[in-house]
Amino acid sequence: MNATLSALNPLTLRFAHNVIEHLGLKLYQNKPTNVLAELVSNSWDAMASRVFIELNNSPSGSPASISVFDDGRGMSKTDLATNYLVVGQPKPRPSQSPDKSRYPMGRKGIGKLAPFGIARIVHVVTVQNDLTMWLVFDYDAMLAAEHADASTTSIYAPTILADEVALDQLSSIVPPEMKDVFAKFQSTISSTASGTLVHATNLTLRKPISTVQLRESLGRRFTVTLARPDFTVHVNGGFLSESDVFPEWELRIPAVGTLEEAIHTPTGQRMVRYWVGFVKEASWSQEQAGVGVYAHGKVAQDRPFFFGVKGREIFSRYMYAVVEADWIDELPQDTISTDRTSVHWEDPDLEPLYNWGAKSVVSWIGSYEQKRKDVARLEDTALVDGFLSKTSDIKLRDTDKSHLIELISTVTPRLGKDHSARVRLVEATAKAWVHEPARKLIRELWEKVTTFEPTAFAASINRLSDELVPESLSLAVAFSLRVFALTQLHGHILKGQETQLQTLIESFPWILNTKYERYVYRRALATIVEQEANLIATRNPFPPIPADRTKPDFVFFGSPEDREILIVELKGPADTAQQEEYQQLHSYVLYLASRFTSSRVSGLLVSGDHSSTLMSFRSESMDFMKWNDVLLQSRRGHMDLLTALLVGTDPAGDDTRIQQVCELGGTAVRDFLTQMSVKEPQLRDLVNRLTPVPGTPQPKN
Numbered sequence: 001m002n003a004t005l006s007a008l009n010p011l012t013l014r015f016a017h018n019v020i021e022h023l024g025l026k027l028y029q030n031k032p033t034n035v036l037a038e039l040v041s042n043s044w045d046a047m048a049s050r051v052f053i054e055l056n057n058s059p060s061g062s063p064a065s066i067s068v069f070d071d072g073r074g075m076s077k078t079d080l081a082t083n084y085l086v087v088g089q090p091k092p093r094p095s096q097s098p099d100k101s102r103y104p105m106g107r108k109g110i111g112k113l114a115p116f117g118i119a120r121i122v123h124v125v126t127v128q129n130d131l132t133m134w135l136v137f138d139y140d141a142m143l144a145a146e147h148a149d150a151s152t153t154s155i156y157a158p159t160i161l162a163d164e165v166a167l168d169q170l171s172s173i174v175p176p177e178m179k180d181v182f183a184k185f186q187s188t189i190s191s192t193a194s195g196t197l198v199h200a201t202n203l204t205l206r207k208p209i210s211t212v213q214l215r216e217s218l219g220r221r222f223t224v225t226l227a228r229p230d231f232t233v234h235v236n237g238g239f240l241s242e243s244d245v246f247p248e249w250e251l252r253i254p255a256v257g258t259l260e261e262a263i264h265t266p267t268g269q270r271m272v273r274y275w276v277g278f279v280k281e282a283s284w285s286q287e288q289a290g291v292g293v294y295a296h297g298k299v300a301q302d303r304p305f306f307f308g309v310k311g312r313e314i315f316s317r318y319m320y321a322v323v324e325a326d327w328i329d330e331l332p333q334d335t336i337s338t339d340r341t342s343v344h345w346e347d348p349d350l351e352p353l354y355n356w357g358a359k360s361v362v363s364w365i366g367s368y369e370q371k372r373k374d375v376a377r378l379e380d381t382a383l384v385d386g387f388l389s390k391t392s393d394i395k396l397r398d399t400d401k402s403h404l405i406e407l408i409s410t411v412t413p414r415l416g417k418d419h420s421a422r423v424r425l426v427e428a429t430a431k432a433w434v435h436e437p438a439r440k441l442i443r444e445l446w447e448k449v450t451t452f453e454p455t456a457f458a459a460s461i462n463r464l465s466d467e468l469v470p471e472s473l474s475l476a477v478a479f480s481l482r483v484f485a486l487t488q489l490h491g492h493i494l495k496g497q498e499t500q501l502q503t504l505i506e507s508f509p510w511i512l513n514t515k516y517e518r519y520v521y522r523r524a525l526a527t528i529v530e531q532e533a534n535l536i537a538t539r540n541p542f543p544p545i546p547a548d549r550t551k552p553d554f555v556f557f558g559s560p561e562d563r564e565i566l567i568v569e570l571k572g573p574a575d576t577a578q579q580e581e582y583q584q585l586h587s588y589v590l591y592l593a594s595r596f597t598s599s600r601v602s603g604l605l606v607s608g609d610h611s612s613t614l615m616s617f618r619s620e621s622m623d624f625m626k627w628n629d630v631l632l633q634s635r636r637g638h639m640d641l642l643t644a645l646l647v648g649t650d651p652a653g654d655d656t657r658i659q660q661v662c663e664l665g666g667t668a669v670r671d672f673l674t675q676m677s678v679k680e681p682q683l684r685d686l687v688n689r690l691t692p693v694p695g696t697p698q699p700k701n
Contacts, residue, residue, distance in 0.1 A: 011135065013085045013156040031117060032209050033217045034339065038114035039068040039198055040218065040233060041105035041298055046072025046196060052188060052234045054181050055209050063205040069185040069197035074128035077164055084112060103296040103326065119200035127167055130193040134162035167193065211236055219245030220292065221299045249277040251371045253364060265352045272356065276321035278368045291321040291357065293343060295329035295336065302341040307357030311561050315365045325353060377409040383426045394430055404430060502553050502570050509557050511634050512568065512604065518559050519566060525556035528595065529588055542587045554588065564600045565592055571607030573627045578611050589621055606630060
């Protein structure tokens with residue numbers, strides 16, 4: 001029988017040209033963790049209950065050999081010839097598997113080549129029913145076989161040290177450097193008489209593998225290494241447990257075990273199991289945080305991965321989630337990359353899972369954010385108490401302190417674990433805290449309204465008006481600064497200084513309209529457009545700017561989370577915008593709208609004047625403004641509010657903040673207040689009491 005087998009199925013490795021180099025060396029080159037992950041998955045597929053990894057270093061400390069052995073079912077000579085030695089031979093799926101209690105992790109039949117990414121010599125010792133096959137593979141010889149025969153199929157014959165030899169008869173052929181690991185292998189399979197040992201030597205690694213990092217990596221790549229009592233992994237004699245893999249959780253969802261949800265896909269209802277933990281201290285790098293998606297216990301989508309959720313990085317870096325979706329490895333089409341680091345999420349069958357994941361990530365981070373708020377409230381209380389105990393000139397009542405802590409606690413979670421930043425925030429907020437009567441009185445006001453007591457209601461209104469003086473004056477100081485900025489705008493418009501105008505708009509988008517208060521300058525958006533514009537002419541989506549037109553300047557703004565994007569095209573105060581400028585701006589709006597489908601993208605063209613034809617193009621997404629209109633609209637609105645704040649408070653003329661209004665705003669504020677005081681007696685009295693700014697004309701009675 002053996003003679004017939006040897007004739008029909010000789011123990012030769014058959015492979016397509018260059019496959020060893022591309023699927024062995026180049027796919028796993030200098031990635032020992034990935035190599036060991038492939039060998040562990042092979043042990044799982046072989047129905048092993050125990051897997052042992054031995055990392056051996058030379059006396060000098062450099063890596064000498066890596067061994068992985070298990071007590072699985074091993075391979076017979078027939079198995080070697082018909083399956084193991086055929087590169088790319090698919091493993092049987094569950095309907096064909098002899099034991100359906102485990103779904104095989106391997107699918108592509110190339111994991112056997114993984115050791116050649118880090119080794120030049122690989123021993124495969126496999127035992128089934130006490131009969132041993134021992135093959136030795138030489139990487140350089142395999143490459144020579146490839147280069148010698150560039151035909152469709154190359155053939156390489158490994159060295160055979162044992163051909164169906166009883167296990168206890170092998171002592172004489174064991175190389176000296178393998179005696180220790182071979183003895184451990186023999187002991188492991190003494191009761192089953194079946195198993196496999198893979199011993200990789202002549203390593204190409206320069207640095208020794210960290211046992212600690214290997215434990216963490218294996219535990220995070222395989223859910224089965226921690227969740228199955230019938231499959232244990234040992235690294236250098238130590239049993240791999242959850243304490244080796246994960247730090248202490250500050251929040252875990254659920255507290256223990258996993259949750260399960262059903263999602264609807266084009267191929268029917270599918271189940272997803274998951275758990276997520278948030279650590280107290282993110283000792284790992286950003287690349288190790290996020291979601292790992294697993295199929296049958298092995299990672300399919302590696303971290304960092306967040307199902308496309310962005311803008312929550314300050315919280316997401318503390319997150320470690322495990323999502324088990326076995327069915328993505330059971331689809332007819334192959335949706336997992338060869339190195340099992342990414343999933344083809346564009347596949348229609350996986351779109352529901354991707355959408356579920358995005359919503360779940362937002363929900364998980366929301367739960368963690370609430371947890372951080374609860375913890376922050378306790379921590380901030382201690383910080384405020386500590387600050388007040390050291391600062392004798394700031395005294396707060398208990399009610400003041402509780403409101404201050406509540407305010408700070410809404411912000412500190414977003415500072416993450418930066419303790420020094422939180423201390424600075426507490427100090428700055430406590431110093432700026434005038435008092436809390438506004439909040440208290442507003443609550444009291446609503447209580448009086450609900451009781452319908454006119455006298456009490458009127459008293460609350462009067463108290464509220466008195467107590468709001470500090471708040472109004474603080475706002476007046478802020479608005480005086482804006483008046484100063486608008487004065488600069490006026491000067492640059494008169495001088496036609498286009499560069500300075502662009503700088504002002506980038507820094508103060510509210511100049512264009514108060515509805516842009518929340519907008520901030522987005523250099524990243526400008527980079528995206530610039531990169532697209534630099535592509536070859538056949539792909540550039542933007543119309544060229546005529547040679548006889550001045551090149552326009554573009555400023556890109558975004559609201560929080562870029563839900564709204566504004567593109568502002570700036571032309572000089574002396575320029576008249578034509579249809580060419582509109583077309584350029586409109587093309588940018590359309591392009592960014594196609595890139596950011598969940599954002600509302602609009603454009604604004606600002607110039608000295610506009611051609612009459614442009615007005616017909618005005619729409620919800622496209623608007624036009626003249627520089628003079630920008631100045632008049634913005635300056636009038638801000639100055640009116642400044643005047644109303646000052647008149648409404650009727651403060652003392654020597655109030656420090658009143659002096660700041662004019663000192664910070666400069667002569668523009670003083671001149672404007674003087675003009676306004678002509679028609680407003682209360683304001684005139686206030687201006688007369690002000691200490692004059694040097695060089696400013698005095699108001700007339």
